[in-house]
Amino acid sequence: MILVVAEQRDGRLNRASWEVVAAAQRLAAKTGGAPIKVALLGGDLAAAAGELSAAAVAEVLTVEQAALEPYTADGFVAALAQLVAGQAPTYVLFPHTYLARDFVPKLAARLDRALVADVVSLAEADGTVAFTRLIFQGKLAADVVLEGEAPYLVTFQAGAFSADLAERGASPAPVSRADVTIDAALIRQKPEAPFREAKQAVDLSQAQRIVAVGRGIRARDQLPLAEALAKALGAELAASRPICDAGWLPIERQVGSSGQTVAPKLYLALGVSGAIQHAVGMKASKTIVAINKDAEAPMFELADYGIVGDLFEVVPALIKELQR
Amino acid sequence: MKIAVCIKQVPARDWQPRVNESRTWVRDEDAAFEMNEPDAYALEEGLRLKGRHGGEVVVCSAGPSRVSHVIREALARGADRAIHVESDGAASADAFEVAGALAEAMSGESFDLVLTGLQSDDQGFAQTGVVLAERLGVPHATIIMEVKVDGGALRVKRELEGGWFQWVAMPLPALLTIQSGINQLRYATLKGIMAAKKKDIRKVAASGAHRSRQRIVNLYAPKKTKQTQLIGGTPAEAARELVKRLRDEARAID
Structure with a gap:
């Protein structure tokens, strides 16, 4: 199974989530048609989950918890470590956003599993899937294979896969709640409301x-x-x-x-x-x-x-x- | 406050990498090396925090013997001492191997605050700092543009996407990954360079217990996705031809 972790803010889906659904569908085709599930984490997820259920995926999982809104790295890592343990996916895919950059490496370290970040395309090597990423400031492309046991964590660069290529399903995918237990006392970051520095004079x-x-x-x-x-x-x-x-x-x-x-x-x-x-x-x-x-x-x-x-x-x- | 700053030595920005024979890494014998730019900002932030709150700044770096150059540079800028995790493999290793080796060498130090750059200019994993936080068992925040310390607590300004920011508070000890441009860098003075020669560099052999989980199997020049029309000639000729094509072909100007 391939698990896509979609991203939302204030209930609105980040468009990069559709790009990762497209990437997951491509990866599934390359790896023998594994089913895809999409997970959403946060406070109020009904609208975003409804939107995602249009995708050709097996299931949309919502992890709705007060402790996940607003976002904290500790909260997301605790929730996803449990979700991944319960769902036992082979791959866990994310958009390479600033949010993912903040918590995915910690999740990989907690799970003790490989993470390849900022992937731009899929490739093949030695009969297995390789992930292409750009290194040395974009001067070289590297096909990378992941080692150790599944799940393998992957983040995809914005625009690497077109959101328009994400296949829609004939009927809406089922949406179900996934239960996790988060001890709010273990969340060490206390976030304040996001803000913009000054009114942008130039658009x-x-x-x-x-x-x-x-x-x-x-x-x-x-x-x-x-x-x-x-x-x-x-x-x-x-x-x-x-x-x-x-x-x-x-x-x-x-x-x-x-x-x-x-x-x-x-x-x-x-x-x-x-x-x-x-x-x-x-x-x-x-x-x-x-x-x-x-x-x-x-x-x-x-x-x-x-x-x-x-x-x-x-x-x-x-x-x-x-x-x- | 006891502050650690993790720095990486990377090939200079203008170096054109060449692929080795097995296409698994670069041939960097001819490369000039420098301190990874975001790490230089992390170091500067560490030195400024020490200036405000006292304590010491310890630079930590994993890599082959050539890494001592950037360690000396950091000491010349004002760091108090250094830990060099000696590992030939660290230069091409993934973030798990590097963070694991650093955590091992740093664990006995009980740092109050650990700073890293947000990513490196070579492989650009953007993972080492966050994985290190997990290995050290401390909270973290990434892509930081301002750091305030008040007693045992930290309040930091995180950069979000599209011009948004957010303040996040957390207890010390903690780890932060620092964004480039958070401050104005200082350069080493002659006095600093002289003083650096007497500063302590503790060398630690990497245990080898932490192995990379990703392996490059093919390294190549990126495939072109666009047909680029290169326009040659003298500057005047090139300018004339470009304006003509932008008007007639691309219709991008009137």
Whole structure:
């Protein structure tokens, strides 16, 4: 059996959950048609469970407990350790979200089982399933096999499997409650309500065109060059994380897993290497242009058009050309 | 407060990895190495906490003998002493093997707070800190952007996705994985470099009791998912051609 652990917040299902259902269906096909169950954890799960029951899966399991709302790592690990022991799945699959990153490694350590994280696709090796993940900042792909006893834990990168590919069932899957006992006294984290830092002055998700700068811009006083190109294109200026970390641009202009997710008509990346954390925030852009002096930069893998060259020479030429 | 900071030595960011003959790992004889960037922020946070609350900062690293370079660097920046878990295999091991070896070497120390970077720039498991917390039996929180210590309690700001944050409180001892950009890094001074030479590095042999649970069976350049049109020529020629294609082919500009 393959167990998918879906993710919800305030009763709303995270879209990445459907992506993992799609991944589970693919994995099931590769491993002899094992049945799939989907588990949901939290306080009030009726709506999200109803939505998930449309999937072509054997069962939706809800673990509804006051101790699981709000989320804590200790609570989720305690609940899932019991659920996994009771259900005895071969694989337990999760989306590779910040939430999963917070508790899945601890669950794997508690269960003493293998965990492969941030998987982008399935492969085969030695007659068994291998999981492909990107390493060295996306410069290499590694097919990885898991060792030891089942269950094997796997987290999937956002967008690795399309949610649209998740098969729907002919009739709704049954939804049932799974019982676990959680001793609230053993939950050590005391979370407060999530908040946003400040009102976002820029909404990059609405921008038609974006010029993004990365480490390749080298110095803060080079930013006007990128601003001038953005102006010539009618674009908003954005940045990868290191630029915002350095305080060169405000965090509201950051694109990537910790910033905004964008999908403009044009995304022009200046000196952005294209590490996974940035790529997940922009790879849905319609047309992507990479300008980078490093021909091996992963951004070139994502780009429709690429110029391998010195951005300090190419960008002034581009501005001139656009103003002709 | 007794603070441990776990650091990993990784190949420099601009290094282009080459695959070994068996396609199971990289050939890194020619690589330059550096401190994993998120770990540098964890170290800085540890040093700042010591500045506010007193105590000591102990850097812990697992790896081959070359790891001593980043340990010395951490000592030069202000860490008080170090634990080096000697293991040639740790550089390519998974998070379970590394966290297991670190936990063994750290267990007798009774640290109040353990800090790690949120993930490494080489294999990027994002697991070592959290697994280590379980092995040490302490609570944890990940992707931390601010740390406040008040007596025996910790209050930390967790980064969530899409620009959201959350404060989480927990008792000490605890483990935190630190996000890059939480602070401004300091660099070693000449005085610090000189002082580092006299600081203690306790070497511990890895017991080998903790084995990796994932094994790379094939390593290769990522398959292209898109046909990238590379535009060559002088900067002026490339610029002209790019603008033409963006207008006529992609219709991305007017």
